Amino acid sequence: MLDDKFDYLLRLGDNALVLSQRLTEWVGKGPALEEDMALANTALDLIGQARLWLGYAGEVEGMGRTEDQLAFLRDAHQFRNLLIVERPNGGYADTLMRQYLFDSWHLLLLEQLTRASDERIAAIAEKAKKEVTYHLRRSADLVVRLGDGNQESHRRMQAALDELWVYTGEMFEVDSVDEILESHGIAGSVSGLRSPWLAQVGRTLAAATLNMPPADAWMQKGGKQGRHGEHLGFLLAEMQFLQRAYPGLQW
Amino acid sequence: MSKSPSREWPLWEVFIRSQHGLAHKHVGSLHAPDAEMAVNNARDVYTRRNEGVGIWVVRASDITSSSPGDKAALFEPSSSKVYRHPTFFPMPEEVKNL
Numbered sequence: 643m644l645d646d647k648f649d650y651l652l653r654l655g656d657n658a659l660v661l662s663q664r665l666t667e668w669v670g671k672g673p674a675l676e677e678d679m680a681l682a683n684t685a686l687d688l689i690g691q692a693r694l695w696l697g698y699a700g701e702v703e704g705m706g707r708t709e710d711q712l713a714f715l716r717d718a719h720q721f722r723n724l725l726i727v728e729r730p731n732g733g734y735a736d737t738l739m740r741q742y743l744f745d746s747w748h749l750l751l752l753e754q755l756t757r758a759s760d761e762r763i764a765a766i767a768e769k770a771k772k773e774v775t776y777h778l779r780r781s782a783d784l785v786v787r788l789g790d791g792n793q794e795s796h797r798r799m800q801a802a803l804d805e806l807w808v809y810t811g812e813m814f815e816v817d818s819v820d821e822i823l824e825s826h827g828i829a830g831s832v833s834g835l836r837s838p839w840l841a842q843v844g845r846t847l848a849a850a851t852l853n854m855p856p857a858d859a860w861m862q863k864g865g866k867q868g869r870h871g872e873h874l875g876f877l878l879a880e881m882q883f884l885q886r887a888y889p890g891l892q893w
Numbered sequence: 894m895s896k897s898p899s900r901e902w903p904l905w906e907v908f909i910r911s912q913h914g915l916a917h918k919h920v921g922s923l924h925a926p927d928a929e930m931a932v933n934n935a936r937d938v939y940t941r942r943n944e945g946v947g948i949w950v951v952r953a954s955d956i957t958s959s960s961p962g963d964k965a966a967l968f969e970p971s972s973s974k975v976y977r978h979p980t981f982f983p984m985p986e987e988v989k990n991l
Contacts, residue, residue: 674902676923676934683937780933
């Protein structure tokens with residue numbers, strides 16, 4: 643049970659950490675100063691959330707590992723993030739679509755977690771919910787603007803959606819960790835988020851004049867269990883470089 | 894955008910109200926395609942350090958300003974009229990915040 647809770651907290655923390663690292667890659671290269679700062683703000687919010695989840699995960703594990711050790715000293719197969727957050731940034735359309743698909747799920751999940759029986763989880767979710775409410779407001783707004791923008795922006799957003807869709811199924815996939823946490827009332831049912839998510843995303847994509855791929859399409863999975871794509875290792879190599887090259891370095 | 898064929902986003906002036914009861918204050922400017930995004934961008938660029946409880950954005954092109962060349966005619970006449978300052982009236986001790 644404690645192992646499962648540790649694993650579950652790693653999933654929450656790693657989603658935030660890996661997506662934050664991806665967004666950070668845009669810093670200084672955003673298409674406009676305003677967009678650059680907005681992405682950096684989102685990345686900082688997510689880092690804050692990752693610290694809280696991983697800090698708690700370390701306490702639950704009880705081996706004395708800190709949030710930093712969990713972030714910087716685990717290898718790719720020990721990460722428990724969803725595959726969608728490790729997808730490369732691609733163009734701005736790909737980054738925004740990834741953000742929207744994740745934000746819309748993330749907010750539903752956090753709303754559910756504010757009712758968790760574990761008070762610590764509920765409190766972290768409550769804090770994160772405010773931040774993610776804004777993330778979603780912004781990413782949904784941009785998806786509609788660019789989807790319903792000009793021909794080129796529409797084409798790019800549709801291509802990004804078609805490319806990323808296969809990574810959305812994993813968000814609602816239930817495994818033994820989810821089942822055990824749900825049976826203890828610690829977390830809610832992640833599969834229960836699927837129909838509200840599909841309804842909400844359907845409305846946004848319709849407003850964006852984008853075609854939603856079929857909900858029953860074949861889906862990728864494995865991230866939550868530590869089976870990742872080839873991109874995560876490179877992301878970690880950059881993120882973890884300092885602690886790997888100079889173990890224990892502080893500043 | 895209808896007036897100008899430019900592909901640049903128009904410029905917006907940003908005003909932030911730092912706490913309830915105080916006036917909005919000009920803090921800077923930014924680019925955005927429309928008012929709604931200007932508010933979002935203002936939030937992201939100018940309220941990162943907990944500066945505000947309210948945001949106004951105004952299209953820079955909608956602001957009419959006085960001309961620097963008119964400075965003498967507009968402002969110098971008032972510099973010699975000290976009697977317009979309310980400093981010649983004794984204020985009761987009890988009145989604190991004036």
